[in-house]
Amino acid sequence: MSHSNKKIEGITKEFTQAVIDKALDVYPEKARKKRAPHLAPNDPTSGSTCVKSNRKTVPGVMSARGCAYAGAKGVVWGPIRDMVHVSHGPVGCGWYSWGTRRNLMSGINGVNQFGMQFTSDFQEKDIVYGGDKKLKTLLAEAHELFPLAKGISVLSECPVGLIGDDINSVAKQAAKDLDIPVIPCNCEGFRGVSQSLGHHISNDTIRDYIIGTREFAEPSSPYDISLIGDYNIGGDVWSAKALLEEIGLNVKSVWTGDGELEKIAATHTVKLNLIHCYRSMNYMCKVMEEKYGIPWLEFNFFGPTKIRESLRQIAERFDDTIKENVERVIAKYDPIMQAIVDEYKPRLDGKKVMLLVGGLRPRHTIGAYEDLGMVCVGSGYEFAHGDDYERTQPEMPEATVVYDDPSEFEFEQFVHAMKPDLIGSGIKEKYVFQKMGIPFRQMHSWDYSGPYHGYQGFSIFARDIDMAVNSPTWGLVKSPF
Amino acid sequence: MSAEAAVNYVTETPMEEIERVSAWINSEEYKEKNFARQALVINPPHACQPLGAQMAAHGFEGTLPFVHGSQGCASYYRSTLNRHFREPAPAVSDSMTEDGAVFGGQNNLHEGLENALALYKPKMIAVFTSCMPEVIGDDLTAFIRNAKKKGVVPEDFPTPYANTPSFTGSHIHGYDAMLGSILKYLTEGKQIEGRCTGKLNLIAGCDFNTGNYREYTKILKEFGIPTTFLADISESFDSPLDGTYKIYPGGTKLEDAADSVNGKATITLGPYATAKTFTWIKETYSGAHVALPIPMGIAKTDAFILKLSELFGKPVPASLKADRGRAVDAMTDAHQYIHGKKFALYGDPDYLLGYVSFLLEMGGIPYHILCSKGSKKFEKEMQALLDGSLYGAGCKIYMSKDLWHMRSLLMTEPVDAMIGDTHGKFAARDARIPLFRFGFPIFDRVNKHRYPLVGYQGALNMITEIANKFIDIKDDTCEDRYFEMMR
Structure with a gap:
């Protein structure tokens, strides 16, 4: 995790707090009291979460949450x-x-x-x-x-x-x-209060009904791993798996994108669980650690900087063969990634992005935007918990706005104040902001594109972000008459 | 189980098995098993009531749809409408959770109303229910009365509400329930003896095509008939991009809706999606009341035009006669590409009657007609339509069936194309036939909801799409020696 304590000119704690206060002003008192603890200027170094989370949605406020x-x-x-x-x-x-x-x-x-x-x-x-x-x-x-x-x-x-x-x-x-x-x-x-309990309940049913009921027929190897918390959105798993295999690991099962039941059932025999979406699957990683002694490692396959960091962290868990593979793979992709950055960064440098997604991407994609020269001026989750915010705050620049389960009203207010050049959120938010003339990408579904994971994904991500921010269509919004 | 139970290994399904089952699911034997299903529903093309209720609410000026129930429901309805229209679909829920199951949903409703009023400043809040309050038996009448007594919402603030449990009917019934409830609320005490607005009230039905609303507007403008749409979603789901977001960009003005009870005439063009509302209108509204099928194809458009002429004592404008002539010209020009082609169709009753009427006029054969949520009355009307045409002979209606049944039909009794919504694309691909996306929802093509399918223009649009697709297929698949300049 980076603790660079990034700063953005013009964004101070006071500024952001005033923006939050203004948004809260409109609420009836009871709702204001409930909402206030969920909104805060980011404090990257405090080590504790600056917002409350995983609480009931306030009735009547147009939340992005599901069930x-x-x-x-x-x-x-x-x-x-x-x-x-x-x-x-x-x-x-x-x-x-x-x-x-x-x-x-x-x-x-x-x-x-x-x-x-x-x-x-x-x-x-x-x-x-x-x-x-x-x-x-x-x-x-x-x-x-x-x-x-x-x-x-x-x-x-x-x-x-x-x-x-x-x-x-x-x-x-x-x-x-x-x-x-x-x-x-x-x-x-x-x-x-959200999708989150559904993840937990589902993890529990995998624990109670599935895990340990099968074994892999082929002999095990020291490189057997499982890819946890990748749902193959737009083909993410296929990209991530190919990269993990390229560094010499055997991806024995995937939870659960393009997943197969019996392989999931035999996951208790792998040597390491690699978890991408911590929010939705940390429960089973902990169960497998306690019950079967399988260690687990969070990683981030968005953008070359985070991919490189993650590959090296993964290599640390294995022998020299994998370590050498990782360095070879990084050396292979570095120039390819640099070419992508060289192409798109001049068009995106300094552009501001705001995020509101589910339980992972509001933090995990920040590095990929930064690779393209962009800065994150606000981020928040639909259904995160405290441990997610702990992981998020160090990734975000100081005093940028953090929002938990924001209402559409709040999100609009924050956007008006922070003036992002791009918003990454969901389908329910997309057209609201596009009507305002603000470029937008759906960050749950990759806006019908993808994959965004792995090196393969970054080339698509970079192209899509450039396409959204720099589409000539935005220049036509203001009518000359 | 013995302690020495054999280890269960991960198995791979053998390729021969996969090939066997792949062939089997296309067989007559499979079809029989598939049609013998009693309990399992697979790929049904209909959604649940509250989705339609939300649609109806969007058709009124300044109206915030309000889901009384779990918050996930609201997110599902909203995202469905977002995806189809590629437009915002603002709606709130009162986020009922476990404690609602114990104590009922009144507190959530009251808090939700208060917050929604403060944040989204609507002129009307249209409340409708999802499953939870319906199962636990929440009393919406009392809850809303209490909200007003407590001052949560002003006494005179419009709060129509509808019970729209997801375990009865489909989205069209929810549309009906919400539309009826809104009109009852707004027209209460507004009927004035002897007053006549001179206007037409036009009910388009649970129609998700904004182009259709614009086509009606064009026709009525040609006639010079002043009209109030009940309800008008055309701007709500097709608003211009100008750099500002308007939460309520369109909808029928509330005062016009209130005055609709004094209208000169009321026509519903979605009789199956507005059955209850229309029954109530017949009992309540001044003026004439007419139910017509959705005007797809020439005959049904003629009927609509003639009825307008009759009701308002105006001759059919020459421009509309010319439009008709152009549409018929296009039909004769293109008949050879559609004549004798077999189609499989599915969707809501009103849409289905429209597609079939149009196809029969073109000499197309509406071979499999599948309605997952329809009535005996609909089945009879559809049968009569088929019986009235040479091209309806041998066509079959499948009631209360789903798209997995449809897949079996496509495999055992093949057709040339399918007409429906995006959900049929897997079956169409398996059958290697084109799917014409005329229904709802359309998640995988752009702008389809902007192209009218009603009126003479709608007929022309359907011909263009269908005929050119068949020509494309010929160009894309014919042998080189048959590839030629003209088609």
């Missing part, structure tokens, strides 16, 4: 490609999360890959009489129609928990009858 189900279906379980993931409850949740995260998958759709929308499509009678019987029937139907599915997850939507269905016993019986893993996941959307 526990979204964290389970969209993030953790959904990307496992060889399973049927049943959205258990009414039709909507599964429909909205159908193909909308860009966790790409190998395989043949409907044959050995199941990026589809499976639902029990609850009707009124299911609410009244319960859906357990229906669940039992549909699990058998799924197994019959999709015989190559390695398992089935049952992801509960709100009504299931409220009407008192017992999906756990239905799943247990079905697993026995069908002779495949059937994993019940009580991730109803009303649980917790």
Whole structure:
């Protein structure tokens, strides 16, 4: 982690605090009191978090957050490609999360890959009489129609928990009858305060139902690792995995982008867990450390500076072979990366970026922007916890604005004050800011581009950021009449 | 299990197995199993009620859609609308959590209303529910009455609300519920004996194509018929980029909506998406009430034009007659590219009736018609439409089926193209046929929602897209010796 204590001219603690106070001014008193601790000027050196996080969203404020189900279906379980993931409850949740995260998958759709929308499509009678019987029937139907599915997850939507269905016993019986893993996941959307609890619940179900149930058939090697917390957005896993393999490591399983159930189940035999998205998967890394003694290491594959740092940190965990490989790989890519920087930095130098993303990118992408000469003037998360902010503050320049679960109103106010040249956030924010004439990239979905991970990803990232900031279309916004 | 249970190794599915299943899922045998499903729904093309409710709310001036329920629901509806329109879709939720399940959602609702008013300064808040409050039995009537009593919102501030549980109906029913609720609220006590606004109230239905609204406006302008849209999403989801963000860029003016009860005539062009609202309008509104199918294709557009002429005692403008002539000219010019081609269609009832009507006029064959959420009445109307044309013979309607059923149909009884929304793209790719994206949502093409499919212009647009695609396919796939200058 860098502790460079970066400064930006014109941004002081007083300035930023005044911006925050002005935004808070509009709130009714109760909401203002709740929101105030979630907003602060950055203090990179304090060592403690400057904002409160992982608290209930204030009602009525237009939050960017989703729910526990979204964290389970969209993030953790959904990307496992060889399973049927049943959205258990009414039709909507599964429909909205159908193909909308860009966790790409190998395989043949409907044959050995199941990026589809499976639902029990609850009707009124299911609410009244319960859906357990229906669940039992549909699990058998799924197994019959999709015989190559390695398992089935049952992801509960709100009504299931409220009407008192017992999906756990239905799943247990079905697993026995069908002779495949059937994993019940009580991730109803009303649980917790954000997607984050859905990640945690899903991690727990992997712990309870999956991990340790398989072994790799081939002999183990000292270079066996698992890639944790990469969801293959726009092909990220394929880029990251190729790089890890290039330095000589064996990526035995991926959690969970383009993931395979049985490989995930055998992860307890690897030598090191490499974790990219700490927020969504740190739970299982800790479990595997405690239970199987597998160490884990956070890393960052955004932008050449962080990639280089990360590769060397990874090499530290291995022998000279890997260390030599890493230096060779860095030496190979350095000039390629420098050429990219040389091409784009003159067009992006000094440009300001503001970020509001999920649980990782608000800190992990800062270095990639800096590689292009850009500075981060504000960052925040939808669903981070204190440990995420601890990791974020040293990456951000002093006194820039830190916001936790900001309302759209606050975010707009901060943008007006900080005047970024680019905003990186989600689809709900995108068009708000584009209407203002501010360049924007979706930083959950890579705006239908990607991959952004690894060396391969940086060339695409740099091109996309330049394209967004310098598109000639922005010059047409102001009408001459 | 014995203590010495064999180790379970990671297995690879053998290539032969993958090939076998790949072939099997395209077979007649698989289709039978697939159609025998009782419980599992796979790739349904419909969403849930609150999405439609939010759409209806966006159609009114200064209106903030307000989801009473879990916050994730609001994020899902918003992002769906963002992706389809590539426009903002502001809405709030009151973020109910576990304690809501115990104590009910009143506190969340009150706090949410107060905050939303302060931050987003709406002229109206349209409240609708997602699953949680519906399951626990929240009493919205009492909650909102209490909010006003407590002074959380001013007594005279409009707060229509609708119960839109996701476990009944689909997005079109939520649209109906919210639209009806807003109109009831706004028109309450506004009916004036003897008053007539002289205006047409036009209900476009749960229509996600802003181009359609503009096409209606063009037609009505030609006629010189003053009109109030109930509700108008055209600016809300297609506002100009000028460097400023307006949270409420469009929508029907609340006073116009209130006065709509004194209209000269009310037409709904989305009878299946506004059934309840229209029933209430017939009982309540002054003037004439007419339900017409969405005007796609020539005959249905003619019916709309003639009805306007009749209701307002105005002759059909020469310009519209010329538009009609141009559309028919285009149809005869292009008939050879569409005639005899078989189509698979899916979507909402109103849209489906429109597509089928248009295709039959072109000599196209609407071979598989799939409606995942429709009524017996719809099925009957569709059957009658098919029965009225030579090209409807042998076509089949599949009710309460999903896109995985559709995939089986495409494999066992192939067609030349599919018409629907983005969700059909996997099935279309497997069947190696084009998908014409006329429905909702469209996540993977730009500007489709800006191109009208209604009226004479809409017919022309559909022809252009369909005929040219078939010509493209011929150019892209024919042998070199058949590749020629003219098509």
